[in-house]
Amino acid sequence: RLWRIVRHYVSKAIAALDLKSLKAVGLDETASKRGHNYITVFIDLDRTEKPVIFATPGKGKEGLAKFCSFIEAHGGHPDNLIEVVCDMSPAFLSAIEKEFKAAKVTVDWFHVVQLFTKAVDDVRKLEAKQTKLPEHTRWTVLKGGEKGRTDGQKNALLELVEQGFATAKAYRVKELLRWIRQAETKQAARWRITHFLKHAAEYAINCPLLEPVRSALASFERHLPRIINRWHSLHTNARLEGFNGLFQAARARARGYRNVENFIMIVYLIAAPIQILITS
Known part of the structure; x- marks a missing residue:
């Protein structure tokens, strides 16, 4: 009732x-x-x-x-x-373009970060099947660089980086997004994105464990015009x-x-x- x-x-x-x-x-x-x-x-x-x-x-x-x-x-x-703001779902995007013909589509930055956060976690899972990762790795790499970490998480991140784990490389790619996000103009964002894609591709090259990152980068490039719309929304x-x-x-x-x-x-x-x- x-x-x-x-x-x-x-x-x-x-x-x-x-x-x-x-x-x-x-x-x-x-x-x-x-x-x-x-x-x-x-x-x-x-x-x-x-x-x-x-x-x-x-x-x-x-x-x-x-x-x-x-x-x-x-x-x-x-x-x-x-304007319509959404994620990168193909079903959403095709339907939006059909139903809202006059609208500019902006991909929400939250979902860009989510895309790369998932890629980092997928790399971690793949690497954990091959080698023992430092304790606290999961929450260490899922946290953003701006968030506080426990001493255990700080030590885990240091060990991941120093020993060259693939998970550390994936984490580094994700954290570069913050640099892009801080761009104040569309032109500055384009410049940063160009450098991001170049450096991220170099991080991810010749490493099978980093396939989730390469996949995320491909999605990012595919939706780049809609992502760039964020800067003149x-x-x-x-x-x-x-x-x-x-x-x-x-x-x-x-x-x-x-x-x-x-x-x-x-x-x-x-x-x-x-x-x-x-x-x-």
Whole structure:
């Protein structure tokens, strides 16, 4: 009964959304449980608080088609969108180009970092099958260089670098992303990316264990125009990256809810302008 009441008020609030002025959206997939109950969440990048405007079961082109219908039902039009921020999923990208013909597509930097973080972890797993890695290696290389480390993690990183482990080379490639991210203009970013690709390819050459890094570099190059869009986006860097935390918070709170509809309600309650819409 409680969920019925929640659904009633949330649905009423979402039905009152006015999307006539919608110009830019960010979208991502998340799940209430790893590998299960996927939903696609859409946010209004110009809304400073409670930016979620739509969430739907599933992922890929079906979710995009539903969102287009939702926009039109709330006074907007897909052709009004001028920017869409997303990950590098081929299913997303092809559907976005079909549904939002006038929009510029920007690949979210969060997903660029995620791509290379996964590559580092894959290299670590491959190398661990061949040789004993220092204790604390996993969390040492998954942490960003700006984050604090325990003494054990510092020693592990030092040992990885000094002994020339492939995992250390993969980690070095990932950490170069921070240098790219700090570029202040598109021109500076292009220059840094050119050097990044050159040096990263040199790190990864002639080492079978570094195949995950080479694969990540290929994906990076393939999506480079969309990644570069980050530097002349209409939205601040924090705005482009910040919405990922909202999805993770919803996922954390919704853990244990097997019902996809209930998971969507949790997302709306956390991150949609429910109270504002109901009171207005």
